Amino acid sequence: MSTELAAPAAPRTGGKVTLGGVLRSEMIRFFSLNSTRILILVSMVVYIGIAAVGVWGVGSFLQSAPDAGQIPGTESMGTADFTVETMASGLMFSQLILGVLGVLLFSGEFTTGSAVSTFLASPQRLRVLAAKIIVITGLSAVVQLVSTLAAYLVCRPLAENYSLTLDLGGEAFQRVLWYGALAVVMASLLGLALGLLLRNSAGGITSLVAVFFVLPLIAQILMAVTDWFKDYARFMPDQLGLGLALPLSYPSTLESWQQLAGVAGWVLLPLLLAGILLKSRDIK
Amino acid sequence: MIQVQELTKNYGAKTVVDHASFTVQPGIVTGFLGPNGAGKSTTMRMIVGLANPTRGQVLVNGKNFKSSTHPLTEVGTLLEAKSVHKSLTPRSHLRAMAATAGLGKSRVDEVLELTGLGPVQRKKVGGFSLGMGQRLGIATALLGDPQVLILDEPVNGLDPEGVAWIRNLARQQAAAGKTVFISSHLMSEMAQTADHLIVIGKGRIMADAPISEFIDNGLAQTVVRARDIELLMNALAAEGVQLRRLDATTLEVTGPESEDIGRRALEAGIVLSELRPLQRTLEDAYMELTRDAIEYRSQVSNDNPAGK
Numbered sequence: 001m002s003t004e005l006a007a008p009a010a011p012r013t014g015g016k017v018t019l020g021g022v023l024r025s026e027m028i029r030f031f032s033l034n035s036t037r038i039l040i041l042v043s044m045v046v047y048i049g050i051a052a053v054g055v056w057g058v059g060s061f062l063q064s065a066p067d068a069g070q071i072p073g074t075e076s077m078g079t080a081d082f083t084v085e086t087m088a089s090g091l092m093f094s095q096l097i098l099g100v101l102g103v104l105l106f107s108g109e110f111t112t113g114s115a116v117s118t119f120l121a122s123p124q125r126l127r128v129l130a131a132k133i134i135v136i137t138g139l140s141a142v143v144q145l146v147s148t149l150a151a152y153l154v155c156r157p158l159a160e161n162y163s164l165t166l167d168l169g170g171e172a173f174q175r176v177l178w179y180g181a182l183a184v185v186m187a188s189l190l191g192l193a194l195g196l197l198l199r200n201s202a203g204g205i206t207s208l209v210a211v212f213f214v215l216p217l218i219a220q221i222l223m224a225v226t227d228w229f230k231d232y233a234r235f236m237p238d239q240l241g242l243g244l245a246l247p248l249s250y251p252s253t254l255e256s257w258q259q260l261a262g263v264a265g266w267v268l269l270p271l272l273l274a275g276i277l278l279k280s281r282d283i284k
Numbered sequence: 285m286i287q288v289q290e291l292t293k294n295y296g297a298k299t300v301v302d303h304a305s306f307t308v309q310p311g312i313v314t315g316f317l318g319p320n321g322a323g324k325s326t327t328m329r330m331i332v333g334l335a336n337p338t339r340g341q342v343l344v345n346g347k348n349f350k351s352s353t354h355p356l357t358e359v360g361t362l363l364e365a366k367s368v369h370k371s372l373t374p375r376s377h378l379r380a381m382a383a384t385a386g387l388g389k390s391r392v393d394e395v396l397e398l399t400g401l402g403p404v405q406r407k408k409v410g411g412f413s414l415g416m417g418q419r420l421g422i423a424t425a426l427l428g429d430p431q432v433l434i435l436d437e438p439v440n441g442l443d444p445e446g447v448a449w450i451r452n453l454a455r456q457q458a459a460a461g462k463t464v465f466i467s468s469h470l471m472s473e474m475a476q477t478a479d480h481l482i483v484i485g486k487g488r489i490m491a492d493a494p495i496s497e498f499i500d501n502g503l504a505q506t507v508v509r510a511r512d513i514e515l516l517m518n519a520l521a522a523e524g525v526q527l528r529r530l531d532a533t534t535l536e537v538t539g540p541e542s543e544d545i546g547r548r549a550l551e552a553g554i555v556l557s558e559l560r561p562l563q564r565t566l567e568d569a570y571m572e573l574t575r576d577a578i579e580y581r582s583q584v585s586n587d588n589p590a591g592k
Binding site: 024 | 285333349350355356357364371381383385387512
């Protein structure tokens with residue numbers, strides 16, 4: 001350890017904290033952590049794996065039972081839309097895995113104490129939240145777009161093998177590509193808000209899973225016993241994103257704009273609440 | 285300069301910092317001294333905007349740190365807890381911090397070198413010892429070459445060489461005109477580093493003075509032993525003199541210098557068997573100040589015979 005204080009070589013001009021700087025800082029930390037790289041990888045592998053197995057399964061089923069389309073309940077089998085949605089069956093898992101990534105992005109700050117460093121470097125707390133929103137939105141969107149395109153590349157030869165159509169330019173594929181990314185972004189932003197609200201990884205992940213799995217279950221029960229709840233049940237977060245991307249598998253009575261508004265609500269309200277509390281609570 | 289005005293922090297019904305007011309001047313090392321739980325860390329967290337004051341305000345170089353546009357070049361902070369993601373390396377942590385403020389990679393290399401972390405810069409922080417973590421915290425604090433340095437218990441876990449290094453660092457920074465504010469619960473540590481002391485106990489500021497005053501302000505104390513103790517007490521009795529019987533032949537005298545006591549005993553013809561000036565150390569002054577303000581007192585009492 002040198003006992004001399006190194007004098008700055010040249011007068012430093014830097015030091016001003018900007019949103020761009022906080023973004024760069026977030027990116028450096030994000031990609032220095034193994035957990036984030038692993039989650040991104042797992043999300044891609046799971047999505048592409050389920051896509052390949054799904055398309056192969058449907059293809060071989062149709063081949064062994066050529067009259068499948070006539071059996072009630074299987075009418076859509078073999079259609080181009082059905083093939084695309086089969087390819088996208090792993091979307092819910094992408095939502096969950098990247099939602100967990102969103103939780104960890106903020107809960108990790110508090111569980112490890114690094115929030116102290118973060119908010120000393122940028123005392124304006126909402127700027128940090130804004131940077132994290134941009135980082136997780138960009139990353140989860142890119143990851144999902146890449147997953148979908150990679151799944152297409154893997155499934156295309158499988159589909160052709162069973163004479164199924166898998167059309168990159170088709171409406172169904174475009175829906176899966178863009179709305180699928182939106183569904184994943186929704187989950188990761190909801191996760192981010194939960195991670196910030198609860199400041200705890202286990203709690204954040206558990207509540208994310210609860211919102212996506214337990215809440216819909218409760219909604220189902222309420223729907224069965226009450227009438228008035230039906231309108232609300234359609235706005236459950238699991239139904240909204242998937243309904244937009246996979247209308248065949250998750251039919252909804254909502255208009256697209258209503259579904260989009262629902263997605264926006266599930267993102268904005270938790271983030272708003274998290275932002276307000278971030279400003280007022282102490283950083284530990 | 286740090287100006288703390290009527291600062292108060294409540295956690296529920298508990299008041300952790302109670303109407304604290306003081307100013308930390310640039311150009312000197314100011315020690316912030318108090319027993320564990322006295323409110324040192326909470327005060328420091330409020331100075332840098334991590335904790336919101338219940339009442340009162342803090343100005344760092346004349347403004348609220350929360351609105352600082354150049355936070356890292358204005359204030360360098362080391363807080364007690366390890367504040368680095370444990371899966372990061374010192375290098376990536378410092379690079380991320382530097383990126384926030386638009387500081388270059390060269391400064392990261394400088395502080396890594398400066399704190400002796402060069403050899404471990406690519407190791408994960410999670411495996412660091414307390415001392416290594418402390419060095420990384422100091423590297424982080426120095427990153428922006430800040431005008432104000434706030435160090436919470438910086439010597440915790442450091443080896444003697446590290447302790448000396450911190451002392452040196454604090455002195456040099458102060459000599460360069462910076463504001464240096466260092467907390468400790470050890471008076472002996474502060475005595476060697478600080479020019480000015482602010483003592484806190486149970487959230488209240490108990491003293492705020494140059495360190496020399498802490499040693500000098502106490503009155504002289506002397507222990508005197510004589511067979512004719514009653515006579516001696518009569519001979520010494522005067523205004524400004526406090527006498528306390530310790531036992532049948534011993535007296536504690538507060539006020540006059542020991543030479544005076546000896547002279548008066550001579551004048552009265554009393555034989556002294558002992559005349560011993562009591563050394564009042566900084567540690568004594570500190571203990572005296574904080575005797576009633578210790579939050580977590582060790583429970584070692586005589587009326588608990590067998591121990592438990």
